[in-house]
Structures are given as C-alpha cells and as structure tokens.
Amino acid sequence: MLAVRSFRPTLSMLWLVLASLLATPAVHAADDDAMLEAVHAFLHREAQSLGDELIIELRPPSARLPACESPDPFLTRPGDVPLGRISVGVRCGSEGRQVRYLQAEVGVIGDYPVLARPLRAGETVRRDDLVMRQGNLAELPNRSVIDIEEIVGQAATRAIEPGQSLQEHHFRSLPLVERNQRVVIEARGKGFRIEREGQALEPGAMGDRIRARFDSREVVMAEVVGEGRLAVDF
Incomplete structure (x- = not known):
C-alpha cells in the first residue's frame, strides 16, 4: 500500500512562501526598468539632433521574460531616423544572443520648412522662398522635408501652396548635365x-x-x- 504523508505548514513556512512570491515580480520589474532606461537613453541620443524637446513613450514586452543582462538597444531598420511609431531591438547578455523587441513612439518638437509663397511646377526653390515652422515632427507625413538644404536649388514637381508640409517627392534635382553636352x-x-x-x-x-x-x-x-x-x- 502506498503511504501518503500529510503535514500542516507552520506560520513561518507560509511567510517564506509569500515573501518569495512577492519578491519575484519586484525583481522582474527592476530588470524591466533597467532595460527601458537603456532604450530611452538610446532613442534620446538617436533623435536629439532633430530638436531640443523629445517625447518618448515605450511599451514594455507583455510576456514575462528572464532578466535582460547588459541591454544593448538597436534600431530594427538601421539608418532610419527614430521618429513616430518604431520598433526597437535589445540584445541581452554579454554575447547579445538573446534579443527582445519593444514598440516605441518618438515625438520631436522641432522646426521644419514650409513655403512662404506659392510655387509653380518646374520652378526652382530659393532659400528666400522658405520659412521655418515649429511642431511635432512625428505628425508630419512620411518622407517630409526637415532640412532646408535638401531642396534649395531643386525644382518643384507640382504646384505647391504656402504653409503646407513639404515632401521629398514634391521636388527633383535639376540636371547639371544634358544629353550630348x-x-x-x-x-x-x-x-x-x-x-x-x-x-x-x-x-x-x-x-x-x-x-x-x-x-x-x-x-x-x-x-x-x-x-x-x-x-x-x-
């Protein structure tokens, strides 16, 4: 016959189990905080050239994962400006073999150019045609022009009204060399x-x-x- 032994837990044993259960989430929360701080600092460095006032919101992973040792954040699309809704990767451990992914929203209060006067299709953009306006750069359409130098000397591909945000496809480079020249x-x-x-x-x-x-x-x-x-x- 199989013998079954029962026991009644003592008060000290109950306190020990309760303390271990309460301590585990706290450790994970501290680990998440360290990873989120590293990602926040990384995004701040990457986006600070766009403006002085940054708005960074992070969405931590929903799944409970082991601690991320030595977090090393990176952009999932290298070379992109971290603006708007983006995905951020985090390598964990000394060799970076474990990778986590977080969703983030980055807003930047900065300056962007708009036209001071109407521009006809084919007309060349002069520096005097542009004025700077301030706003959240993340709210601009995709491929919006931020730097004046990108479009000065280029030609408009369409008629553009003053005050509207400017996009890269609104302009084209003027040919400096013609066919058979x-x-x-x-x-x-x-x-x-x-x-x-x-x-x-x-x-x-x-x-x-x-x-x-x-x-x-x-x-x-x-x-x-x-x-x-x-x-x-x-």
Whole structure:
C-alpha cells in the first residue's frame, strides 16, 4: 500500500512562501526598468539632433521574460531616423544572443520648412522662398522635408501652396548635365588627376552616375560633380 504523508505548514513556512512570491515580480520589474532606461537613453541620443524637446513613450514586452543582462538597444531598420511609431531591438547578455523587441513612439518638437509663397511646377526653390515652422515632427507625413538644404536649388514637381508640409517627392534635382553636352571629365587615380573633354551620353543631376564618352570614343561611367563636369575613378 502506498503511504501518503500529510503535514500542516507552520506560520513561518507560509511567510517564506509569500515573501518569495512577492519578491519575484519586484525583481522582474527592476530588470524591466533597467532595460527601458537603456532604450530611452538610446532613442534620446538617436533623435536629439532633430530638436531640443523629445517625447518618448515605450511599451514594455507583455510576456514575462528572464532578466535582460547588459541591454544593448538597436534600431530594427538601421539608418532610419527614430521618429513616430518604431520598433526597437535589445540584445541581452554579454554575447547579445538573446534579443527582445519593444514598440516605441518618438515625438520631436522641432522646426521644419514650409513655403512662404506659392510655387509653380518646374520652378526652382530659393532659400528666400522658405520659412521655418515649429511642431511635432512625428505628425508630419512620411518622407517630409526637415532640412532646408535638401531642396534649395531643386525644382518643384507640382504646384505647391504656402504653409503646407513639404515632401521629398514634391521636388527633383535639376540636371547639371544634358544629353550630348560637351563636358569636362576629370579622371582620378592614385597619385594623378587629369582633365579631358568628352561628351555626356545622358542627362544627370548632382551625384548621378551617367555614361560619358571621351573623344577617343572610350565610354565610361562617370559621376556628375558640377555643372558640365563629370568625374571617373581609375
């Protein structure tokens, strides 16, 4: 016959069990706080160049997970500006093998450009055409222009009214080189730099890579570096 033994817990034993149950969530909460503080500091560093006043809201993981030792936050889309609703990864442990993901909302009170006057399609943007307005940059449409230098000298792709937020697709770079234009092609290499005349085989704006032909009929890919000027590396 199987013998079953019973026992009555003492008061000290009950206190010990209760204390252990209460202590566990507190430890996890402290661990979550340390991870959230690391993520908050990381997002502050990444977004502080956009403005002086930041609004950062974090949503901790809903599942109860082990402690995240040595939290190392990173953006899940490297190179993006952390603005609006984003996902943040956190590597845990000395080797970063465990990864957690958090949802965050980042708002920045900063300045952004708007037009001071109407702009016609095809018209070039001048610095005097722009004024700065202040607001929450996270509330602007996607791909909004924040830096004036991005659009000064570009042409409007459509008619734009003053006061509205400006987006990247509203503008295009003006071609500095036209098709079949005679150009100066700067040939660069280790320890030498030579300028030769040639012909552009296609139009291009600053930074574009286009086909060009030397007078010797050799065809190369060259970068537009100025008005009527190309550069090619050898």
